[in-house]
Amino acid sequence: SAVISQKPSRDICQRGTSLTIQCQVDSQVTMMFWYRQQPGQSLTLIATANQGSEATYESGFVIDKFPISRPNLTFSTLTVSNMSPEDSSIYLCSVGLAGGYNEQFFGPGTRLTVL
């Protein structure tokens, strides 16, 4: 298993600004994922961030809007750039071992509100 922490846990931001969310894992992991979730709804995968390579973005998400860093095997950041109220959501970091048969472990989430 893995223990994941996220910072900040919540924030209220003004439109047009940017917020960087940090994800820290207590062990080295290959794969990290960033999701967006509206409260009480399903998860939408933003991107996969593997250490040593560029993040892979899902359809509808672009690097200019959601730049991701993955400097080592225990840490990643997601930046939400030039925010608008539509970006208000819960952002979740998760980690997993290589192979589709391995479960993911999720952070507690960052609740973002954009005014």
Next chain:
Amino acid sequence: AQSVAQPEDQVNVAEGNPLTVKCTYSVSGNPYLFWYVQYPNRGLQFLLKYITGDNLVKGSYGFEAEFNKSQTSFHLKKPSALVSDSALYFCAVSASSGGSYIPTFGRGTSLIVHP
């Protein structure tokens, strides 16, 4: 493309009664199937998974799920529900080959257990 269907937005059950949360899937090749639970204001927690072998899988908190290949289903069950089981439940599928190793999540089912 792989997909997951959770046909019920909400399941209501009385405490002490058995519960079932339904999940059907579509994937190329052999599936890897997962259930996750999300308690209010918390991240997702892994409950159980099916990789291969016995069709009945047992997991955390007394939950179990049965893999049915002919019906492409992976329903979550518990013999006796507790009020503390009230949460949002997500089914997910990934593929062993011919599909994505990154899991696809269902839209979630809200389980409400009444005292």
